[in-house]
Amino acid sequence: MNPSEPVATETLSSKMKDVIDVLAMQREKRNSLQKSVTIDYTNVNDTFTVARFIFECGFKLDAHPLTIATAATLYHRFIREATPQGYDVYLIASTCLYLAGKIKDDVLKIRDVMNVAENTLHRGSQPLELGEQYWAIRDAMVQAELLIMRMLKFQVVSTHPHKYLLHYLRSLQAWFGEDEWSKYPVAKTSLALLQDFHHSPAVLDYPPNFIAIACINLALQIYGVVVPLMDECDQLPWFNVYCKELTREKLWEIMEKIMMAYDQEPETRDSC
Known part of the structure; x- marks a missing residue:
């Protein structure tokens, strides 16, 4: 092992400590404000907000988390290929949600998607009647698809990071032991971090297994949890047991990208 590697790792850890503390506070603040904060989507259309629109509509439609993640991924991929200014981004987002339902066999009726999207864009609006506006929006969604x-x-x-995440979490639970594992909400926080990372197009930039490990490691860092028995592994990082090609540098890079996604939240931007 390179003698300088432990020093480099320690530097990375100390550099990230304050940021991780801030992240924990941001998540706590977000959870407390989530029900009270209402976004006026008609006045903003940045990437994070449109992704949040997808999640809000998905929750209202009772869509499966993988369906919502698929929709967000489709939207980020489309925006990378297209010029956002040339499209109605909320129409594209709604259509991505409808298409994701087909892909994941989680059927979302087009009329339900249309009504939820319209009510989310225009708070308090009534369901669309079978008239000119309804058919115009439906036709637009079909063309957008x-x-x-x-x-x-x-x-x-x-391939989504979710299946890797669940596999790694189950393995770590056995590694820690039931009593120790139950002391910290590592699994719940990891899943939440993965969900939140889908608000950022950076979710497209890394292999799904790398992202899964980054979410778990960030959760471990937040709660100050150390994976047991690692002293007996000749300082082999715990994540290399699951993914040999993942380096510490790449792992911290992904973790930074996850945390950067929180800087795009409206309440975070407003408080800056």
């Missing part, structure tokens, strides 16, 4: 499919070259099925 074809556009998204063409822009993504019909490659709309992807």
Whole structure:
């Protein structure tokens, strides 16, 4: 092992400590404000806010978390291929949610998606009647679905970090032991971090297994939890047991990207 590596790791850890503390406070603040904060989507259309729109609509439709994650991924991929200024981003977002339901076999009726999207954009609006506006929006969504499919070259099925995350968490639970594992909400926090990371297009930049490990490691850092028995592994990082090719530097890079996503939250931006 390079003699300088432990020093480099210690430097990274000390550098990130304050940021991790801030992240924990941001998540606590977000949880307390989540029910009271209402975004006026008609006045803002940045990437984070549109992704949040997808999540809000998905929750209202009782969509599966993987369906919502798929929709967010589709949207980020589309925006990378297109010029956002040339499209109605909320129409594209709604269509991504509808398309994701088909991909994940989590059927979301187009009329339900339309009504939820309209009510989320225009708070307090009534369900769409079967009239000119209804058919215009429906036709626009059908055309948008074809556009998204063409822009993504019909490659709309992807591997999500979720399956890796659940596998690693189950393994770590056995590694820690039931009593020790139950002391900290590592699993719940890891899943929440993964969900929140889908608000950022950076979720497209890394392999899904890398992202899963980064979410777990960030949760461990937040609660100051150390994976047991690592002293007996010749300082082999715990994550290399699951993924040999993941380096410490790449892991911290992904963790920083996850934390940067929180800087884009409206309440975070307003408080800066």
